[in-house]
Amino acid sequence: MHEASHQLRCIGCGAVILPGAVEKNFRCVDCGELLEVEYPSWSANQSATGTPLPGPRRMPNPGALRWLWQERLQSRLAIDRSGVWRFRELLPIVEHPEKAVTLREGNTPLYLLLKSAKELGLDQLYAKHQGMNPTGSFKDTGMTSALSQAHELDFDWVACASTGNTSASMAAYASRAGMNSLVLLPEGKISWSKLSQALDYGAVACQLNTDFDGCVRVLTEVVQRAPVYLLNSVNPYRLEGQKTAAFEIAEEFDWQVPDHLIVPGGNLANSSALGKGFLEMMHLGLTSKVPRISVVQAEGANPLYLYLLHQDGRDIQPMQADTRATAIRIGNPASWRKAARVIQETGGYCEQVSEAEIALAKADIGQEGIGCEPASAVTLAGLKKLMRQGKIRRDESVVLLLTGHTLKDSEYVIDFHQGTLLSREESAGHQREISEKRRATLSLEASSDAVLRVLEAAIQA
Numbered sequence: 349m350h351e352a353s354h355q356l357r358c359i360g361c362g363a364v365i366l367p368g369a370v371e372k373n374f375r376c377v378d379c380g381e382l383l384e385v386e387y388p389s390w391s392a393n394q395s396a397t398g399t400p401l402p403g404p405r406r407m408p409n410p411g412a413l414r415w416l417w418q419e420r421l422q423s424r425l426a427i428d429r430s431g432v433w434r435f436r437e438l439l440p441i442v443e444h445p446e447k448a449v450t451l452r453e454g455n456t457p458l459y460l461l462l463k464s465a466k467e468l469g470l471d472q473l474y475a476k477h478q479g480m481n482p483t484g485s486f487k488d489t490g491m492t493s494a495l496s497q498a499h500e501l502d503f504d505w506v507a508c509a510s511t512g513n514t515s516a517s518m519a520a521y522a523s524r525a526g527m528n529s530l531v532l533l534p535e536g537k538i539s540w541s542k543l544s545q546a547l548d549y550g551a552v553a554c555q556l557n558t559d560f561d562g563c564v565r566v567l568t569e570v571v572q573r574a575p576v577y578l579l580n581s582v583n584p585y586r587l588e589g590q591k592t593a594a595f596e597i598a599e600e601f602d603w604q605v606p607d608h609l610i611v612p613g614g615n616l617a618n619s620s621a622l623g624k625g626f627l628e629m630m631h632l633g634l635t636s637k638v639p640r641i642s643v644v645q646a647e648g649a650n651p652l653y654l655y656l657l658h659q660d661g662r663d664i665q666p667m668q669a670d671t672r673a674t675a676i677r678i679g680n681p682a683s684w685r686k687a688a689r690v691i692q693e694t695g696g697y698c699e700q701v702s703e704a705e706i707a708l709a710k711a712d713i714g715q716e717g718i719g720c721e722p723a724s725a726v727t728l729a730g731l732k733k734l735m736r737q738g739k740i741r742r743d744e745s746v747v748l749l750l751t752g753h754t755l756k757d758s759e760y761v762i763d764f765h766q767g768t769l770l771s772r773e774e775s776a777g778h779q780r781e782i783s784e785k786r787r788a789t790l791s792l793e794a795s796s797d798a799v800l801r802v803l804e805a806a807i808q809a
């Protein structure tokens with residue numbers, strides 16, 4: 349169907365697959381690796397052997413695109429108001445973009461993080477808050493693109509395995525499109541808010557007695573046996589939507605790019621999506637460089653960190669993951685090769701951070717009046733570490749990608765402030781900082797005297 353607009357390429361053996369011929373699991377039939385969307389018409393006209401071919405180049409004109417994308421901000425059309433479809437020239441993956449399933453995702457804010465910048469001595473520190481998307485996470489930007497594909501292909505059912513956010517997002521977009529959704533979740537390992545969203549938006553929500561990696565295993569079998577469309581991030585059309593956050597960042601920087609972008613790493617698709625976005629912009633002449641892209645993982649769910657540390661020629665080693673940042677509690681990340689490639693191509697780093705470092709960074713972001721979910725806070729914790737190691741200089745501009753809204757996991761916040769989040773071992777060495785950041789919830793008698801006593805004490809403090 350869309351042969352003219354795009355094709356898929358295997359990241360392992362390089363095989364080219366036409367959109368109509370893709371397997372249900374979105375993997376290469378020859379080598380089993382993941383696929384990536386590419387747009388042959390963007391390349392300078394070349395034969396397969398690299399010989400220049402006659403005829404005009406069909407790459408979009410950068411100046412015209414920048415103008416058009418800006419103009420669309422004034423439009424009343426739903427697809428123009430979407431921060432994903434506003435950039436539709438760079439993701440021509442559906443035949444009828446005007447029918448895209450959209451909830452006005454994208455166009456998320458880029459905030460200055462003044463307090464943290466001051467503390468770290470950084471000149472420019474920003475947070476790109478993808479938690480400000482309609483269902484509260486960056487997943488919406490990829491869901492609008494991939495689910496619109498599924499809708500165009502006339503699927504009734506979509507499905508995903510999830511640590512929570514993908515399921516919330518998929519359920520919402522499926523309902524908007526009049527489709528049905530099936531979600532597989534690790535029982536007891538996702539936040540209530542995310543589960544409640546999936547239920548509210550009408551998904552068939554199955555909690556399985558396993559972890560995220562186990563849910564992925566089961567779902568892979570389900571999609572082979574039932575007519576459902578797979579919406580996990582192995583689906584390369586998800587990444588096409590997610591890459592638009594890179595376009596928004598470049599636009600905010602007036603088509604310059606920041607020196608450094610720091611992204612949380614779970615299943616490792618988002619870091620690759622952002623890398624793809626930045627690399628494509630440079631290739632098309634929209635920008636002249638790419639930021640370093642660094643990925644931060646939780647210590648208890650750090651397979652990419654260990655893989656890059658050892659570099660012993662072996663593939664990534666799956667692990668039993670454990671972290672309170674449940675969104676990234678993933679031990680066998682599907683997109684690790686894509687993420688490792690982006691880190692290498694952009695000169696970025698991979699870091700790991702402890703549970704206490706995550707909790708403290710989350711409290712810092714909260715105190716900026718911004719807030720985020722624990723998995724997003726790994727970015728600030730990672731930045732602190734990278735600066736201590738001298739890998740990021742004070743005069744560099746840094747953007748942290750905040751992936752989820754603070755209300756996604758309010759139990760975590762309450763536990764932190766009540767002092768029940770971390771064990772003694774986990775908080776060792778951080779007690780002073782933790783007690784400075786904790787806020788007590790006060791229960792008072794209902795009198796102005798009692799409240800004023802508290803206020804006075806707070807003013808004195």
Ligand code: F0G
Binds near residue numbers: 487616
């Ligand atoms: N941050 C949040 C808030 C997430 O929900 C996820 C992934 C990530 C970061 C990591 O992104 O997987 O692309 O490296 N959540 C998935 C889910 C796995 O099911 O909601 P990644």
